[in-house]
Amino acid sequence: MVSAKGLEGIIATESSISSIIDDQLTYVGYTIDDLAENSSFEEVVYLLWNLKLPTKSELDEFKAELAAEMELPEAVIEHLRSYDLSTVHPMAALRSAVSILGLHDEEADVMDEAANKRKAIRLQAKVATIVTAFGRIRKGKDPIKPKKNLSYAANFLYMLNGEEPQDTEEEAINKALILHADHELNASTFTARVCVATLSDIYSGITAAIGALKGPLHGGANERVMEMLTEIGEEENAIPYIKEKFANKEKIMGMGHRVYKNGDPRAKYLKEMSKELTKITGQSKWYNMSVKIEDFIKEEKGLPANVDFYSASVYHSLGIDHDLFTPIFATSRMAGWLAHILEQFDNNRLIRPRAEYVGPQTQQYVSIENR
Ligand SMILES: CC(=O)SCCNC(=O)CCNC(=O)[C@H](O)C(C)(C)COP(=O)(O)OP(=O)(O)OC[C@H]1O[C@@H](n2cnc3c(N)ncnc32)[C@H](O)[C@@H]1OP(=O)(O)O
Ligand SMILES: O=C([O-])CC(=O)C(=O)O
Numbered sequence: 001m002v003s004a005k006g007l008e009g010i011i012a013t014e015s016s017i018s019s020i021i022d023d024q025l026t027y028v029g030y031t032i033d034d035l036a037e038n039s040s041f042e043e044v045v046y047l048l049w050n051l052k053l054p055t056k057s058e059l060d061e062f063k064a065e066l067a068a069e070m071e072l073p074e075a076v077i078e079h080l081r082s083y084d085l086s087t088v089h090p091m092a093a094l095r096s097a098v099s100i101l102g103l104h105d106e107e108a109d110v111m112d113e114a115a116n117k118r119k120a121i122r123l124q125a126k127v128a129t130i131v132t133a134f135g136r137i138r139k140g141k142d143p144i145k146p147k148k149n150l151s152y153a154a155n156f157l158y159m160l161n162g163e164e165p166q167d168t169e170e171e172a173i174n175k176a177l178i179l180h181a182d183h184e185l186n187a188s189t190f191t192a193r194v195c196v197a198t199l200s201d202i203y204s205g206i207t208a209a210i211g212a213l214k215g216p217l218h219g220g221a222n223e224r225v226m227e228m229l230t231e232i233g234e235e236e237n238a239i240p241y242i243k244e245k246f247a248n249k250e251k252i253m254g255m256g257h258r259v260y261k262n263g264d265p266r267a268k269y270l271k272e273m274s275k276e277l278t279k280i281t282g283q284s285k286w287y288n289m290s291v292k293i294e295d296f297i298k299e300e301k302g303l304p305a306n307v308d309f310y311s312a313s314v315y316h317s318l319g320i321d322h323d324l325f326t327p328i329f330a331t332s333r334m335a336g337w338l339a340h341i342l343e344q345f346d347n348n349r350l351i352r353p354r355a356e357y358v359g360p361q362t363q364q365y366v367s368i369e370n371r
Helices: 032-038 041-050 056-068 074-081 090-103 113-137 152-161 167-180 187-196 202-213 221-232 235-247 267-280 284-301 307-317 322-346
Strands: 018-021 024-027
Touching: 024 032, 024 041, 032 167, 041 056, 041 113, 041 152, 041 167, 041 322, 056 113, 074 090, 074 113, 090 113, 090 202, 090 322, 113 152, 113 202, 113 322, 152 167, 152 322, 167 267, 167 307, 167 322, 187 202, 187 322, 202 322, 221 235, 221 284, 221 307, 221 322, 235 284, 267 284, 267 307, 284 307, 307 322
Parallel strands: none
Antiparallel strands: 018 024
16 A cells, blocks of 8 residues: 555546646646636636636626625524624634535535536625625624625625725735635645545535635635734844744744645735735835745745735735635635535545554453453
8 A cells, every 4th residue: 555644646536627737727727827817706716617718698697696696694694693703713603604504505415416506606605705794793893795796806805894995906806816716636625525525515515625724734824924924023023033933843834835846826926916015005014024034935945935925915905804814715715615526526436545554453452440
């Protein structure tokens, strides 16, 4: 038996959704560069689920389907209100809310392809509403209903802040959503596939995936990056701070990647946005500090910044609460999780690897009185 810690380098499935080849990321063969520069998040979701770009009328219809499903059942809002709002992390709230959403979907356990696509639309539409509703409720504000004429990105900011975003803000969120939408067999997507490969339902697969994304070695890193930048405080403290982390053998959040060893192709876009947005807000120090850290770690350890590194200062510049950074990632990655779940159902086989047993051999059972 072959054993690879963390399943590094193991090909666990075939997929037609996204690929990472020679540090280039593509969605269905379209480079992330083309998509980030030219596309909309809704178009990318359509692409990931249908493996083709939509025509104008297909895209309009898809947008209308999403817009029609954005509102939440009252029971989910009531549930969000029932948490201990001072301690619950928004990723935990999202994980629970998605699970509750399944209880209010009559088709939750209907497994045919058409029903699964309808559930995918509901989940993608409602995730933005859950994240923003929770973001408001915990501040004592009422959730805001989405507007049908706004894009997905604009609606996200509108439902969060109660006012329609500026073009630069909408563009930044749209691009961030595109860049995070799918990433081959990352840990949360793998989790989703493992879950539904038992022929469990989509809500279970997504709930499991949210749990996996929450961890700081995966999507949870973006919040930790901002925590680190805040702790550093000023540019001149950055290098001494990182040196101390190295001395204590601590990892630097937002740095390193299991697959990309020469650089994450998504990071440059977030870096550009961070430069632009921090300048607009008069807080270039977050960008400058991030560049210092990135350069130092590249030099010292050969580790590149990953997608989570510059997204922290981007979201901070947009005035978003730091613990909502990972829920934004989840809002985007919902598209990839759902694409992979649909693909898994399409050609399913139970996912069940083996473990190499390294425990004690041939022990004699001793009765409890004699132990
Ligand atoms: C969207 C995403 O999920 S992107 C990743 C987000 N996660 C983070 O940013 C957390 C910080 N980064 C990390 O923990 C890692 O780089 C991971 C989890 C992303 C990838 O990890 P792996 O491929 O398992 O690499 P692993 O953790 O084994 O590290 C290999 C070596 O590089 C070092 N290393 C890797 N990342 C870092 C880091 N961020 N800071 C310091 N050292 C690091 C490890 O300490 C290890 O060194 P060693 O061989 O001397 O023990
Ligand atoms: O692929 C990974 O391991 C992590 C990652 O970058 C992502 O999920 O976007």
